[in-house]
Amino acid sequence: MEDKSRRKFLQNTGLAAIASATILPLSAEPERIKELFIHHVFFYLKEPNNAQHEAKLLEGLHKLAKVPTIEYVHIGRPAMTNRSVIVKDYSFSWMCFFKNIIEEEIYQTHPIHLDFIKEYSGLWEKVVVYDSIGPKKVD
Known part of the structure; x- marks a missing residue:
């Protein structure tokens, strides 16, 4: 027992x-509230098979990654996955994470971002942007 x-x-x-x-x-x-803001851009090059244009845009994206309010950056290309729901028609994917929407707004008007648009926008025919914010949660 x-x-x-x-x-x-x-x-x-x-x-x-x-x-x-x-x-x-x-x-x-x-409580500490965390408000993660994600800015995801898909670039469609005017000449998607032009290696020089790809290299130039990639160079620009690496410069853009130096904006100080960016917490994390991912630069990617379409993955070799095959499912009907996967979109693979873009040239480059640019995903960056910010602490909050204010930090992302600073990024939008930062000289590095404005210079990137001026210097490299001639390379793409369109961009598609998805901005998202997660639900607020306790850290």
Whole structure:
């Protein structure tokens, strides 16, 4: 009997410790809201098979990545995946992450971004932009 009581006590104590570890920090600290903003651009080159134009746009995207409000950047090309829902008609994908919409608005008017548009926009026939913001959550 004593062994079962001890086991039960340890189980209950462990559950209480887990519950307090997950609940107390949330109630003990003020909530910190994280508002992630994602800016995803798809570039369609005028001459998609022109290696020089591809290299030039890639050069420009690497310059653009230096805008200080950008948290993370991903430059990509269409993946070699084959499912009916996958769009692969673009030349380059540019995805960048910002802490919030204010940081993204600073990016939009930053001289590096404006210079990028002026210097490289002649290479593409169109761009498609998807901006998204995640639901606010506690960090």
